[in-house]
Amino acid sequence: MRLIPACGVPNVAQPLLQVDDLRTYFGTPYGIARAVDGVSFVLEHGETLALVGESGCGKSMTALSIMQLVPEPAGYIDGGRILFEGKDLLDLTWNQMRQVRGNDIAMIFQEPMTSLNGTRTIGWQLVEAMEVHGKASGHAAQHRALELLTRVGLEQPTLVLRQYPHELSGGMRQRVLIAMALANEPKLLIADEPTTALDVTIQAQILDLMRDLQRALGMSMLLITHDLGIVAKMAQHVAVMYAGQIVEYAPTQHLFRQPCHPYTRGLFASLPSRYRRGVDLATLEGVVPQATNWPRACRFEPRCPYHWGTCMQMPPRMLGTAPGHTVRCHLYDPTVADRLSLDTLRHRGGDVVKAIGQTPEAEANA
Amino acid sequence: MLRYIIRRLLYALLILVSVSLVTFVLFYASSSPQQVARRNLSAKNPTPQQIEEWIHQHGYDKPRWQQFQEHMSQLFLLRFGKSDANGEDIWERIGSGAPASLLLATIAFFGSLLVTISLALAIASFRGTYIDGWGTFLCVLMMSIVYLVYIIAGQFLLGKLLKIFPLAGYQSGVQAWKFVMLPAVVSIVGGLGATVRLYRTFFLDEINQDYVRTARAKGVSEWAILFRHVLKNAAIPILTTTAAAIPTLFLGSLLGESFFNIPGLGSYLRDAIDSQDFAVVRAMVFLGTITTIIGYLLTDISYTLVDPRVRLE
């Protein structure tokens, strides 16, 4: 389902990024691990899509697959299409893809402390990002590097240019990494948990910075996170991933107001809230199954509080419940004959339902 | 930095004192003067008078403590004295033999560095493929062959069969490098196995690091990643290994020079072993220790040049 993009950007005819049925597998001694198993989504120009889920659900691997940086030789892309501006990235040769990386699509990672080369100056690494794609060299590159460092909010950028990574703090390093990613004004920025390793106070600053830069450059962003707070702040659309698949996709506001999939509801319910003081924190029972051994039908079934017979027999389809809002769950599939009615959901399971039925926002408005 | 160097040199002096004690105990304190004299006059069937004369001549009749003092001061002033076997001045002989040994050692050292780093880098860049597997196995095979076979086979193949290099001998001056090439090549090939395998691990450790992932995400080519990122970071463990390899140059020169008839320090030592010349061995041990200590110090200093995170205090 396509939405009209938020800002006016030329070429509305096709989305910036369209992922169709992406499958990334790993060969392991215990069998094939299906880390990404049929993921499809769309990202428009200028907007931010958040990819949410627990560790092990495949969100990082999805991002790496788009960049084609899947760890070899164990990992490989088994199938699907990754259409960037209409062209399938999986058809490109290694060298052609190399020209896309850092140029049209940029990526920043989770650990700023180790993501920079400790033996090279910041300036050298920034200039490399530009020189590799022939965007600038020599003095022009140095000048632009200075510009970038100022843009990402670093004080004393001339000093930082000459410094080595170990002389900077974690927050500063992440700013440098953002500057490096934006050096060639990419159309898409993939950010894999960019603030997870940083202090909470710095987190907010970095996120604000990223949002401002995105608006200024008209850039799209694929933001990978497990933090729903960040999702609320940054993303227009959200895709919730579980066990290598997308289980729910919606505009952010819709998802927060009305989470449909039991997993999403579980995620929201487990958020600590001042409205539930004195009550035990709700948790999602069980653990994520092994990627080598996904459950045969619905993958969330072993942990789902609403499961019934059909869930173990038939994998659920991804269907729409509202404009722009799709869910992968039998509860919302009208063709499943014996599905539970949504009313009975409220009466099942006592406390759990009570907690799940009310989101923090709903409670705040209540 | 200067304070660091001074401190290291002072510690080095302390080490050298102990080393001179070790050589003193080994050579002088472990056998009686009569035994030493007999050992050196054995061919001539000495009379007791000749033995006493020899002892007095070489200063073995003084009290032990005095002997050690003299011994230590001699060593530290690099006054190695005369050879036990043939009476020639040791320091002079060292001076005349040093150029050949230095030439051989320098070519072997830098040649080896170049070859091993290139090979290890090449194997690491093909990681996970057959080249990697077979290359590593070949390294294990090569490091299991005793160095003697490399020398003998090297001379046979390159000297006798293919006639690329002269078989043996030496000519000082401009032509010297020709005679030194074969021993140098043998030295490089003989030391390949273990070193290439080790350097490969260093490179692979770096390739799996996060900063390499960032570089790839920037679009840097694999070649540039190897040469401009991985190499610089792997430089520290490589330098450490190289420093530890300096003492092995002595073994190489010992075996190689005597085999190829190059009149350097190695063959001098070999002759000293054959004739049980303690004075020469003592001098070489001391000299070798000084070389090793300086080598380690230079390596530590070079760490700061390579890795900006290292600070010597």
Add this chain to the structure above:
Amino acid sequence: MTTLFPLLQNVLPLVIVALVVWVVVHARQQPLWAEAYRRLARNPLAMMALGVICLYGLITVLDSLQWRDTTTEEPKTVLDRLFAHVPQERTYSAPLATMTTGEPQLHAVQGWHLLGTDGNGKDVLYQALKGCRTAMIIGGFTSLLVTPLALLFGMSAGYFGRRVDDAVQYTYTVLSSIPDILLLIALLLVFGHGLDKLCYALGITSWVGLCRLVRGETLKHREREYVRAARALGVSPLRILARHILPNLLPLVIISITLGFSGLVLAESILSYLGIGVEAGTGSWGNMIDAARLELAREPVVWWNLAAASTALFLIVLAFNLFGDALRDALDPRLRST
């Protein structure tokens, strides 16, 4: 070793074998070792290497059991007796040849020599096999000397720290500042020839490496919670070292011994080649190579004794290298990084 009673001399190799077998079987009870055994068993290369090592061990045992036939003769080992029927020729002869070589007038060869004969007409295979015992004893006895020394100093330095650490570090810095080969030459010139003296000299030069490793590991383990807890409870240092830290060091020690074995065997051959190793009569591949190196220049080329000695040396060194690597990978709880 050369002054023990003959009976004891025969019992010793059997005792050693029994001890090794007992240790290997007993270790299976520990989960770490049981898992290691399983991984090793699945590695065909490692099993072949182990087979070679056991073969050399067998030859060593055969060459150690000896007795006299009459009181005037020298005692003969089992290996000697197996080769007693092989006659000595006049001079060189190629493997499986019928005529001698290198003489102005060739003579017929009287016996059957699988690897030919050397300059004195002795069978080359026999000589190569005689070198096994030397190599295995060098590796084994030296490791036996090195390990307690390295453990003692390394653990003391790592655990007690400060003065003790400084002293130990100074000692091994002094020793490691002297290039190994030079120190070995100095020691052997003073000690003289002989298998046991060679072991002592090699022991003095090789304990530093293991000591450093042990010190590092001890330092690491000393800061672990369970050791700090034991110290807080007032457990004596000796007990902590023996019962807590030492078992964690054992895999490291075993791997170090296995990988170091090949280095020791190579060192022996080089030192024997230089003339400061074992006595002339003892079997040694180094001696064989020394005797053989000039023969490549002869016409016709006499290559088989050099080849035999080199190959025998190569096989055991390779076996220990391969097995040592496999053992290290099998004992490592983490997977290899490559």
